[in-house]
Amino acid sequence: GAGVSQSPSNKVTEKGKDVELRCDPISGHTALYWYRQRLGQGLEFLIYFQGNSAPDKSGLPSDRFSAERTGESVSTLTIQRTQQEDSAVYLCASSLYEGLAEAFFGQGTRLTVV
Amino acid sequence: GESVGLHLPTLSVQEGDNSIINCAYSNSASDYFIWYKQESGKGPQFIIDIRSNMDKRQGQRVTVLLNKTVKHLSLQIAATQPGDSAVYFCADRQGGKLIFGQGTELSVKP
Numbered sequence: 319g320a321g322v323s324q325s326p327s328n329k330v331t332e333k334g335k336d337v338e339l340r341c342d343p344i345s346g347h348t349a350l351y352w353y354r355q356r357l358g359q360g361l362e363f364l365i366y367f368q369g370n371s372a373p374d375k376s377g378l379p380s381d382r383f384s385a386e387r388t389g390e391s392v393s394t395l396t397i398q399r400t401q402q403e404d405s406a407v408y409l410c411a412s413s414l415y416e417g418l419a420e421a422f423f424g425q426g427t428r429l430t431v432v
Numbered sequence: 433g434e435s436v437g438l439h440l441p442t443l444s445v446q447e448g449d450n451s452i453i454n455c456a457y458s459n460s461a462s463d464y465f466i467w468y469k470q471e472s473g474k475g476p477q478f479i480i481d482i483r484s485n486m487d488k489r490q491g492q493r494v495t496v497l498l499n500k501t502v503k504h505l506s507l508q509i510a511a512t513q514p515g516d517s518a519v520y521f522c523a524d525r526q527g528g529k530l531i532f533g534q535g536t537e538l539s540v541k542p
Contacts, residue, residue: 351530360532360533409475411475411476419478420481421530423477425473428458
């Protein structure tokens with residue numbers, strides 16, 4: 319596709335369940351970012367992948383959150399034992415390489431934990 | 433940790449007027465500062481960036497000013513249009529990752 323694709327677009331889950339959110343970056347983009355955006359708030363950095371380097375996980379809020387990336391393609395953000403405070407829009411972005419300021423965002427996955 | 437923040441959460445301007453959105457930052461080591469626009473229900477969209485060794489950069493109807501002395505960044509939008517209504521975020525690049533501020537909601541009155 320031409321842009322960053324995220325799936326699902328919406329996810330409602332019960333408290334305590336695990337969820338997986340998927341991101342397909344723009345082909346050829348080596349850098350990939352995950353952010354969390356609560357309603358009416360800014361973008362909270364979660365994790366950053368750059369090529370084959372070890373990811374920067376400094377923004378993950380707890381050990382319930384993890385993310386993987388297969389080479390320079392798909393990434394999956396996993397939230398285990400979801401809590402109500404995990405409800406937010408999860409945004410993925412990619413950029414051509416680490417040194418580039420411009421990142422392209424997907425539409426996000428709206429997660430609601432009930 | 434160090435972060436990027438905004439002075440005002442909301443800004444309302446008349447169509448055709450110029451808009452100025454401000455941002456304060458604290459990380460002196462940032463090498464890029466970036467402005468993003470987020471329309472309702474969409475992901476943020478890149479507007480313009482500026483390197484830390486510059487103090488001004490112009491794009492189409494937008495100008496970004498960087499004052500490193502007071503650690504202040506601003507986005508100026510000329511002849512604001514209804515389509516400019518959105519939330520605007522400043523961000524800085526810290527070691528490769530992009531760190532965003534809280535955002536300013538710009539509302540354009542017809």
